[in-house]
Amino acid sequence: MRKVVTKFGGTSLANSDQFLKVKSIIAADENRKFVVPSAPGKRHGKDFKITDILYLCSEHVKQGIPFDQIFKLVEDRYIDLRNDLGINVDIESHLQQVKEDLLEKKSSDFAASRGEYLNGILLADFLGYNFIDSAEVIKFNNYGRIDLFETEKKFKEKINENERYVIPGFYGSMPNGAIKTFSRGGSDMTGSIIARCVMADLYENWTDVSGFLMADPRIVENPKPIDKITYKELRELSYMGATVLHEDCIFPLKDVGIPINIKNTNKPEDEGTFIISDMEPVVHMGNITGIAGKKDFTVVTIQKTLMNAEHGYCRKLLSILETNGISFENMPAGIDSVSLVIADSELGDKLDTIIREIENLCSPDSIEVLPNMALIATVGNGMSKSVGVSSKVFTGLATEKINIRMINQGSSEMNIIVGVENEDFENAIKAIYKAFQ
Numbered sequence: 007m008r009k010v011v012t013k014f015g016g017t018s019l020a021n022s023d024q025f026l027k028v029k030s031i032i033a034a035d036e037n038r039k040f041v042v043p044s045a046p047g048k049r050h051g052k053d054f055k056i057t058d059i060l061y062l063c064s065e066h067v068k069q070g071i072p073f074d075q076i077f078k079l080v081e082d083r084y085i086d087l088r089n090d091l092g093i094n095v096d097i098e099s100h101l102q103q104v105k106e107d108l109l110e111k112k113s114s115d116f117a118a119s120r121g122e123y124l125n126g127i128l129l130a131d132f133l134g135y136n137f138i139d140s141a142e143v144i145k146f147n148n149y150g151r152i153d154l155f156e157t158e159k160k161f162k163e164k165i166n167e168n169e170r171y172v173i174p175g176f177y178g179s180m181p182n183g184a185i186k187t188f189s190r191g192g193s194d195m196t197g198s199i200i201a202r203c204v205m206a207d208l209y210e211n212w213t214d215v216s217g218f219l220m221a222d223p224r225i226v227e228n229p230k231p232i233d234k235i236t237y238k239e240l241r242e243l244s245y246m247g248a249t250v251l252h253e254d255c256i257f258p259l260k261d262v263g264i265p266i267n268i269k270n271t272n273k274p275e276d277e278g279t280f281i282i283s284d285m286e287p288v289v290h291m292g293n294i295t296g297i298a299g300k301k302d303f304t305v306v307t308i309q310k311t312l313m314n315a316e317h318g319y320c321r322k323l324l325s326i327l328e329t330n331g332i333s334f335e336n337m338p339a340g341i342d343s344v345s346l347v348i349a350d351s352e353l354g355d356k357l358d359t360i361i362r363e364i365e366n367l368c369s370p371d372s373i374e375v376l377p378n379m380a381l382i383a384t385v386g387n388g389m390s391k392s393v394g395v396s397s398k399v400f401t402g403l404a405t406e407k408i409n410i411r412m413i414n415q416g417s418s419e420m421n422i423i424v425g426v427e428n429e430d431f432e433n434a435i436k437a438i439y440k441a442f443q
Contacts, residue, residue, distance in 0.1 A: 007036075007037060008208070009037060009040070009204050009205070010208045010210060011040040011042065011200050011201040011206045011209045012038045012040070012210045012212060013194060013209070014042070014271065015211075015213040015214065015271075016044040016057075017214040018044075018212050018271035019125055019129065020053075021087070028212075029132060031212065031274050040204060041133065041172045043126050043172065044122060044125070044176065045060075045121025045122045045124075056080060056125075059076060059079050060080065060117045060118050061117060062076055063077050064114040064116075064118070065114075067108055067109065067111055068111065077108075080104075080121075084097050084101060084124050084128065085098065085101075093128065093132055095127060095128055097128065101124070104120045104124070115177065115185050115187045118176070119176060119177035119185050119187050122140070122175050122177060123177075126174035135170045135171055136169055137172050138165075138172070140173055140175070140196060141177065142160065142164065142179075143157060144173075144178025145160060145181075147181065152195075152199065152258075154199070158203045161203040176196060188252075194211060195255045197211060198255040198259050198264075198266070199258050202262060202264065208265055208266075209264055210266075211251060212270070212271045213270065213271065216231065216273055217276070217279025218232040218248060218268060218279045219296070225432050225436060226439050231279065232279050232296055235296075236281070237283065238387065238420060239295045240281050241253060242385040242421050243296050244298075246299055246300060246382075247299055248296065250279075251281075256281065263283050265280055265282050266280070267280050293395055294384055295386045296385055297384050297385070297438050297439055298383055299382035299435060300349075302350040302351070302378075303425070304347075304376065304377045305347050305348075305375070305411070306364075306374075306376075307343060308323065308345075308373055309342060309371045309373075310343075310368070310371050311371060312342065319368065320337075320339070322367050327346070327348075327360070330359060330360060336412075338412060338413070345412065347379070347412070347425070361375070378428040379411060379425050379428065380425065380426050380427065380431040381412075381424070381425055382426065382431070384421060384423075385421045387420060395422070399422055399438055402437040402441030403426075403437050406433055408437060409426065409427070410425070411425045411427065412424065413425075
């Protein structure tokens with residue numbers, strides 16, 4: 007029998023109607039033996055996410071502010087879900103325990119994790135599956151990184167091949183037993199880790215969209231869907247802002263070759279997007295996979311004659327960033343110049359400090375600062391073997407009179423990154439997409 011791990015996002019489990027859809031999806035394939043739920047998401051535009059409310063409860067406790075009224079929103083949500091589903095779970099006792107634990111000033115990670123925990127209890131009863139607390143099987147090391155060896159060991163000790171399980175997403179535990187969460191969207195990570203532990207034939211990630219699109223539908227009208235995408239292409243697009251899937255969830259699966267299928271809970275008949283091995287040949291329209299980007303970068307360009315002959319010059323630049331706790335996004339270089347592309351969220355109020363330290367340590371001829379920059383990546387596995395891809399990108403931008411402030415192509419030749427003004431971001435994505443139609 008095949009083994010399929012299914013993860014359902016917050017919108018897929020936002021209310022009882024969505025729970026019914028999930029149950030129908032699981033019942034349609036007997037191979038779906040492992041189910042990973044997120045916390046309930048928004049039921050409508052003005053609604054709240056359970057995880058956000060739990061974070062708020064935690065902050066109130068830290069500040070010594072009563073949180074009973076806020077926590078009642080959580081209580082009402084789960085009690086209503088239980089009642090609407092017609093199941094007999096004593097969810098009130100679980101909610102009371104969570105409340106007592108919060109009053110003991112448990113960590114914000116603990117607070118946030120309870121959304122998935124409580125939802126998992128309800129879903130397991132509704133499906134007739136066994137419930138496993140992720141804290142018992144998803145293990146982090148002392149540095150807060152996932153410990154795959156220990157996780158696989160604990161998981162194999164816990165499961166029976168003939169049983170079916172619900173394992174909440176988003177969290178696990180540290181060696182001392184403390185709850186540790188992944189970053190937001192981390193239920194995707196839980197699903198991929200479990201898929202690896204059981205050596206699944208497929209990891210299904212169910213959400214509210216039918217897979218990846220070639221561009222952001224909020225910018226490009228009716229962009230074409232992506233049927234297949236490789237791990238590397240997904241990594242590139244996710245990193246540059248395509249947010250359908252947590253960008254790190256491919257790593258537990260990549261080396262063992264387990265495919266991922268992004269599916270739509272509300273349109274289960276849609277094929278979705280398959281994420282497959284980098285070794286498998288994939289042919290995309292116009293030899294590109296997709297276009298993604300992010301706004302709000304600052305580019306610091308350093309010029310110095312004979313820079314290339316000065317040993318350790320770039321190392322000194324990067325040491326300045328490291329000392330100030332700043333990561334860079336890109337680092338295009340020429341013979342006598344190098345640019346540091348830094349997200350404004352990373353840079354904060356440290357720009358003047360960075361410039362002063364570069365002047366003191368590196369003695370540049372000049373430093374130029376370009377704020378309000380956006381980066382756009384055109385990604386495709388076959389780009390390096392296709393004539394004219396870069397020409398289409400640049401011609402498309404020129405046709406729309408969009409000025410390119412920076413160009414960079416990675417050594418993998420899988421993407422072309424251009425820097426444009428923030429105000430040109432949307433039009434630039436439209437122009438590149440249009441160029442490949």
